[in-house]
Amino acid sequence: MGASTVWSPLTRGVFTINSTKPRLKSMPLYFSLSLTTSLQQVRRAAAASMSYDKQLAAAKKAAFLAARLCQKVQKSLLQSDVQSKSDKSPVTVADYGSQALVSFILEKEFPSMPFSLVAEEDSEDLRKEETRETLVRIKELVNDTLACNGMNYISPLSEEDVLDAIDRGKSEGGPHGQHWVLDPIDGTKGFMRGDQYAIALALLDEGKVVLGVLACPNLPLTSLTSHDRHISEDKVGCLYSAQVGAGTYVQSLDGSPPTKVHVSATANPEEASIFESFEGAHSSHDLSSLIAKKMGVKAPPVRIDSQAKYGALSRGDGEIYLRFPREGYREKIWDHAAGYMVVAEAGGVVTDAAGNPLDFSSGRYLDLDTGIIVTNQKLMPALSKAVLESLKERASSL
Numbered sequence: 001m002g003a004s005t006v007w008s009p010l011t012r013g014v015f016t017i018n019s020t021k022p023r024l025k026s027m028p029l030y031f032s033l034s035l036t037t038s039l040q041q042v043r044r045a046a047a048a049s050m051s052y053d054k055q056l057a058a059a060k061k062a063a064f065l066a067a068r069l070c071q072k073v074q075k076s077l078l079q080s081d082v083q084s085k086s087d088k089s090p091v092t093v094a095d096y097g098s099q100a101l102v103s104f105i106l107e108k109e110f111p112s113m114p115f116s117l118v119a120e121e122d123s124e125d126l127r128k129e130e131t132r133e134t135l136v137r138i139k140e141l142v143n144d145t146l147a148c149n150g151m152n153y154i155s156p157l158s159e160e161d162v163l164d165a166i167d168r169g170k171s172e173g174g175p176h177g178q179h180w181v182l183d184p185i186d187g188t189k190g191f192m193r194g195d196q197y198a199i200a201l202a203l204l205d206e207g208k209v210v211l212g213v214l215a216c217p218n219l220p221l222t223s224l225t226s227h228d229r230h231i232s233e234d235k236v237g238c239l240y241s242a243q244v245g246a247g248t249y250v251q252s253l254d255g256s257p258p259t260k261v262h263v264s265a266t267a268n269p270e271e272a273s274i275f276e277s278f279e280g281a282h283s284s285h286d287l288s289s290l291i292a293k294k295m296g297v298k299a300p301p302v303r304i305d306s307q308a309k310y311g312a313l314s315r316g317d318g319e320i321y322l323r324f325p326r327e328g329y330r331e332k333i334w335d336h337a338a339g340y341m342v343v344a345e346a347g348g349v350v351t352d353a354a355g356n357p358l359d360f361s362s363g364r365y366l367d368l369d370t371g372i373i374v375t376n377q378k379l380m381p382a383l384s385k386a387v388l389e390s391l392k393e394r395a396s397s398l
């Protein structure tokens with residue numbers, strides 16, 4: 001392990017922790033170890049007790065601007081906006097534009113802090129000659145979004161600025177220091193279909209998620225499962241924000257004041273409903289229906305794309321979110337960090353299939369057991385039991 005630069009909440013300055021720093025020759029090993037441990041304890045305690053108000057305000061601003069950019073692209077989604085990446089997943093100018101914008105804004109907001117961003121996209125394909133036109137389009141989109149949202153005091157970005165901003169997202173994250181975590185468009189398939197997607201932004205401090213913001217431009221302001229949807233039925237666009245120890249709030253992307261949300265209090269599985277991926281290739285629908293049957297859930301599953309599921313669950317639109325990707329698929333931290341915070345601060349529980357908490361501290365990937373399950377505290381015991389039984393049953397039938 002090498003040196004890691006840490007922004008200290010205590011000193012509001014930057015200091016460097018070097019895990020391999022030589023001990024004083026005369027310093028006994030136990031003293032050196034206990035010094036390291038207490039330094040870590042001080043840093044963790046500071047993270048838990050500090051306020052992330054400034055970072056949260058910046059994250060909301062960045063996610064809001066990215067949402068505006070994405071809305072503009074989704075409106076005029078043309079075939080030429082879609083490229084093929086080596087992994088064949090569709091990447092649009094909005095993915096790149098959103099990442100460039102968020103990266104640029106966050107770095108500008110905290111000029112005296114070291115900037116670390118773990119984000120999904122990189123600029124490799126965009127640096128090729130044949131994608132020059134796409135790059136120009138992205139640059140224009142980013143600059144238009146800044147100018148149209150009262151930020152014309154910022155000088156326009158060049159193509160190189162855009163590429164650099166995208167590539168700031170290459171950080172490996174990890175257990176020390178602060179790292180932003182970004183999915184510039186979560187649910188690209190939903191975005192392309194005109195359905196749900198989210199801009200998902202979180203902050204890690206000492207390996208723990210300390211804030212999360214989810215901009216969901218197509219999510220209705222009223223409950224997805226409400227039987228009383230009339231007046232505001234057509235109003236969409238939610239901005240969720242959560243900070244450790246301070247609860248979860250939602251507001252309209254058009255600027256309504258934030259309202260505190262809480263997960264559903266339902267304890268009866270018969271009254272619960274389940275969220276799962278729209279895409280059957282992203283999560284096993286069969287396993288979800290087996291779990292639902294075992295729990296006695298009566299309602300049909302609600303299938304929506306992206307971390308909008310976490311947002312909907314945090315305000316009680318439904319009680320359970322199940323995610324069981326195909327074997328071998330490795331979850332990335334940007335696909336869950338913001339959603340996790342939004343649900344956890346609204347009183348919900350997020351674990352892997354074995355009941356372990358998610359560990360966001362070990363790099364770009366989440367290493368976990370089989371799948372991710374999310375619900376309220378009352379339903380978790382029944383859900384865990386049904387999940388374990390269903391997994392066992394599935395394994396024995398293979």
Ligand SMILES: Nc1ncnc2c1ncn2[C@@H]1O[C@H](COP(=O)(O)O)[C@@H](O)[C@H]1OP(=O)(O)O
Nearest residue numbers: 185186187188277278279281282305306325335
């Ligand atoms: N084969 C896959 N299995 C599971 N998840 C996937 C797969 N391919 C992409 N994803 C990611 O799953 C998430 C969306 O899943 P869902 O909408 O079903 O909840 C997105 O983060 C998406 O990435 P992306 O951010 O590129 O859209």
Ligand SMILES: [Mg+2]
Nearest residue numbers: 089090120188
């Ligand atoms: Mg993707």
Ligand SMILES: [Mg+2]
Nearest residue numbers: 183186187335
């Ligand atoms: Mg994603």
Ligand SMILES: [Mg+2]
Nearest residue numbers: 120183185186
């Ligand atoms: Mg994405």
